[in-house]
C-alpha cells in the first residue's frame with residue numbers, strides 16, 4: 001500500500017510508528033478545486049477559508065494559503081500558529097464561542113481580517129478592545145440559522161439548542177446586528193453560519209444560504225445597511241468507509257450558488273462576497289496513520305483485540321463519537337480482509353479503541369496497520385494522555401517524504417514541569 005507514491009511500509013520503517021502520513025498532492029488538489037469553484041459559480045467573488053482546527057501546523061497554514069485559501073482560527077494558539085507561518089492578519093478569520101480578552105487583543109493587534117462575534121457579550125468586549133487600541137475592527141456575526149443537519153449530535157451546530165452563535169429565529173441575531181452598527185470601533189462586514197460537520201446532503205446548506213440571505217435582507221430593509229460578506233461555514237462530508245455516501249462538492253456548490261443568485265435577484269440584494277470554511281474535507285482523506293501491530297488477544301465467541309502502538313492519545317475520534325474508519329494491514333493489502341478485529345490502543349481505558357468489529361487481513365505481531373482518512377481531527381485532537389508522545393507527521397509528494405511536525409520526545413513531556 002502506498003501514499004503519494006511512497007510505500008507505507010518503507011515510511012513506517014524510516015520514521016517509526018505511530019506515524020501520521022499526509023498526501024500533499026491530495027491536499028493541494030482539494031484546495032485548488034475549492035478555489036476554482038469560486039471562479040465557476042461566483043466569478044471569483046468570494047473564496048474558501050481553510051478551517052485550521054482540522055489539522056493545524058505551520059506547514060499546513062502555508063500550503064492552504066499558497067493555494068489561495070484564507071485561514072480560519074478558533075483560538076489564540078491557532079491564531080499564533082497562522083501568524084508564525086507568515087499568514088497576513090488580513091487573511092485570517094477568527095471564530096470561537098468564548099474568545100478571551102487576551103485572544104481578542106492578539107487578533108486586533110495583528111489586524112485580523114474578520115472577527116466572527118459569537119454572542120452579545122463578546123461584541124461589547126470587542127468594542128472595548130478595539131477602542132483601547134484606537135482602531136476599527138472588521139467583524140461579522142455568527143448566526144445560528146435554526147437548521148438541523150443530519151449528523152452526529154456532537155458535531156451539529158446550526159440548531160437552536162447549540163452553544164454557538166446568535167439565534168436568528170428569536171431576533172437575537174438581528175438585535176446584535178443593530179447593536180454592532182451603533183458601535184464606534186466595530187465595523188460590521190457580514191454574517192456567518194456553520195451548521196455542522198460531516199454533512200452528506202446538500203439541502204441543509206441550500207436552506208441555510210436562503211435563511212441567511214433573508215437576514216441580510218432584513219438588515220438592509222430595517223437598518224439601511226447592506227452587508228458585504230456572507231460566510232456559509234464548512235461541514236462537507238468525506239469518505240471514512242465505502243458506506244459514506246455524500247454529494248460531490250461541486251454539486252453542493254452549484255446548488256447553493258443557484259439559490260444565492262436567485263434569492264439576491266428576488267430580494268434586490270447585491271451578490272455578497274461568499275465564503276465557505278471547509279476543514280475536514282481539505283485534509284481528511286489525505287491522511288493515513290500507520291501503526292505496528294502488537295499483542296493479539298482472541299477471545300472466543302467475543303472478539304479479537306488487535307493492539308497497536310497508538311490509541312486515543314493520537315486519534316480520539318472513535319472514543320468520542322464512535323467514528324467509522326477503514327483499517328487494513330499495509331504489508332498484506334492484497335490479501336482478503338476476512339479477519340474481524342477490534343483495534344485497541346495502548347491507553348489505560350477500555351474505551352480506547354480505534355474501530356470495533358472491522359474486517360482486516362489476518363494480522364500478526366509486527367505487521368503495519370494503516371487507518372485511512374485520518375488527516376482531519378486526529379493530530380489536532382491528540383493529547384499526551386498516559387504521557388504518550390504525539391507522533392510525527394510526514395507529508396509525501398511525488399514519491400518524496402518530509403517531516404512537517406516532529407515527533408515528541410520524553411524531554412518535551414517535561415518541559416513545563418517544575
Ligand SMILES: *Cc1c(COP(=O)(O)O)cnc(C)c1O
Nearest residue numbers: 051194197234235277278279280
Ligand atoms: C469546525 C468548523 C468549520 C470546519 O468544519 P468541517 O466540518 O471540518 O468542514 C468551519 N467553520 C466553523 C465555524 C467551525 O467551527
